[in-house]
């Protein structure tokens with residue numbers, strides 16, 4: 001699956017109609033969740049049937065394309081399924097009990113309810129009254145036949161409305177082997193250190209933008225609740241957030257592509273971001289550096305380019321000696337690894353070598369990225385076996 005995104009140009013009443021469709025999707029999802037919570041062992045099929053009831057009961061639900069309604073039911077079900085999954089795997093901490101959505105930002109159509117008039121115009125044909133929209137962007141949709149477009153998603157962001165096309169294509173870039181393997185150790189000081197001792201500096205977009213964010217945040221809190229000026233200030237703040245998260249995503253993507261292209265095997269720690277973020281002292285830097293996004297793109301490009309990505313257990317990677325295996329205790333502030341065997345290395349390089357060795361010793365598990373990284377419009381996690389659901393809205 002690949003995702004193409006266009007900005008939308010339309011009239012005010014069309015944007016309102018999109019808002020209305022998003023709201024309806026949210027309504028269906030929340031109603032289904034309520035039904036599941038109140039019922040006893042409600043199955044997926046029962047949720048589908050309940051959707052049919054909703055459609056006959058509420059005219060505004062019927063106005064939304066029936067498959068789009070189904071997509072909302074599926075969204076509800078996937079959050080239920082994830083909760084069950086987390087319980088089954090006995091993930092420590094919160095299990096992510098499904099919650100009601102208050103502020104949904106997207107609605108998803110499947111293969112009906114819309115048609116492409118030409119590569120630059122789309123028309124929504126259900127009764128929500130969205131109508132014909134102009135698509136602004138450089139992607140060429142004419143390249144794909146319409147039956148390859150499996151999903152069309154309308155997304156609202158601080159700076160306008162977007163249309164995403166999920167296209168089913170088998171993208172495999174055949175690359176010749178590089179005969180290089182690499183281990184990556186994420187750090188706070190550096191974005192990562194690899195097993196050759198090379199370092200990639202931290203971008204710190206967030207830190208840089210932080211002052212501006214604070215500034216806009218203060219402006220929001222100074223305005224009267226419910227006022228137009230407050231709304232405007234909130235929008236300004238939202239745009240700033242959007243800008244920073246786009247920079248972060250772009251950086252992670254560029255770096256990951258580069259690492260995957262130049263190595264046959266990439267090893268990294270299977271960090272549970274959720275656990276790390278608990279440590280407040282480290283929290284900002286970890287979120288900041290976008291390690292999570294980096295890993296997501298590593299696995300994405302790994303699958304796309306037929307490279308092996310391995311997530312290994314992070315236990316003792318920094319304490320063990322990469323030369324002899326002895327445990328050399330060190331605190332966070334000790335920067336150099338000095339072992340009795342004569343091995344003396346930069347702390348992070350030592351860890352990176354351990355990570356690589358662990359991966360080559362097949363103690364890790366191979367990264368399994370199948371879904372497209374933009375799958376749900378926001379950046380919730382879809383990595384198999386990863387409990388992180390850090391919502392970093394785009």
Ligand SMILES: [Zn+2]
Pocket residue numbers: 321322323324325326339340341342343
């Ligand atoms: Zn040693």
